[in-house]
Amino acid sequence: MTDSIATAPPPTTEAAPPRRRNSKLDQWIAFWTVPFFFTLFGIVFVPLSWMMPPRSPSSSSSQIVDFMQSHNLLIACAILTLSFGLAPLSNAVYLIQIKRMSVSPVLRFSVVVGSMTGAIVGMLFPMFCFGLGAFRSGYDPSILAMLYDFGYLAYIGSLGCFCVMWMAFGLAIILDKNNVLPKWLGYYTVWQYVTELMAAPVWIFKSGPFAWNGLMTFWFAMVLYVSWQMIVYVCIYRAIKNQPDDELENA
Amino acid sequence: MTTYIRNPLTIVWALLTLITVVSWLTARGGGAEHVVNATVTVVVLLIAAVKTQLVIWHFMEVRSAALWLRVATMSWLVALFALLLSVYFLALP
């Protein structure tokens, strides 16, 4: 005990460097969970359960039943249930940067509300639907078909919350006088809003380019989204790195 | 007031409006029967391309902008319309 007191850095300027190294640790931890989270999700959704790319909305009943009760979907849902809590962290990483911007708090709150609603509707609902199929056996095929539709539509068709989130985030970046994140990123974020709007037709069509697995609503949106997601995190990485320590909230 | 009427931009606008009317008449005339008509399509798409070029060049002032911007916008224009026409022709019955 006395050792640690003796070796604790005295509060002088020479001792400042070790503290500076650690003062952004919380942000870095939150930041690095994100690629981990997304990679995990990528594995869960694609090679493990083949939930993504989205299966056809016009699949036959037996195909749906097989998928919903498959072993892989069970594992995928289990992982999803356990790691769902990481979603708020990835949103928090955005929010810390928005907080630094000179814009009105209303944008920050919009992002919070949008991301909360989005996580519930866009991730939790599908988790329940596919989970019900995977964890409980014996459901009627028509019920499984309904859960299948519900799950995919909640995942891909839940646009309103994400529209709000991306528009608020994009506007915040564009209007920000502190230049926390680059302006072009703001415009790039506005395109996410556009692709969300483009996804609205998935509620109507069961095949073709406007279905939930369609060219217009899914594939092209994915190209834009994946590239954006990677770029935004590179920009946030730079923003965290470049933030002067005396501006930190826990400084 | 007259400076605005004799302004080169207004002349561009007059041209744009004129060819818009031409393309509208083409659709009304040659395209009145709604059947596949390559001639009508080529005419209206080329007119659209010309209009787009005029707006980019004069209204957006790319005419006097940096070289990279001129190249980027004109390449986009050419590539887009080339692709639109190709995809159209490839699918003709």
Add this chain to the structure above:
Amino acid sequence: MTDVAEGPLPSIGDTPRDTKARSDFPGESSMWFFVVGDLLIFGIYFIAYVYYRGQDHDLFLQSQARLNLDIGAINTVVLLTSSLFVALGTSAARAGKTADGVRLFVIALACGAAFPLLKLFEYIPEVIAGVTPGTNLFFMYYFVMTGLHLCHVMLGLVILCFIVGNLRGSAKPNISFVETGATYWHMVDILWLILFALLYLMR
């Protein structure tokens, strides 16, 4: 947009003429990023449209017959006119003729506002007649693309309002902001020019 100095700084003794010769492009670079990207994104949607049209000519042609070609054409001229006034207003503002600039932008705004109004006259009869996005693939494309474009127009009108406010409000208006907004508006015009040809005119 950030408070950038109004374009390249004029030096003492400069007449308030077009100082564009010293800048690479009008307005802020981030807006050009947006414009080029938006043109690319819409470009891909346009090509996909022509592709899907090629898969089912009859469906697309029959459906096209139900569109209101005249309103489409009038809207095209409306947007072109609005763009003209935006361009004129931008050079007026740049030349220091702020009062003229305000007047020109107000006319641009009035023209631009006619677009959504005319669109209502187009959409409402269609919907009443039972034609909705769910009717068939052509109409899905039509409503989605024109709807998305309409959102762009509404945003553009808001930006034009801010430009008018900026020109009227301050003694030294932010020319960079005016140019940036103008660039956006012209892009909206271009998108419509192509949409008009693809949805209403081509056969």
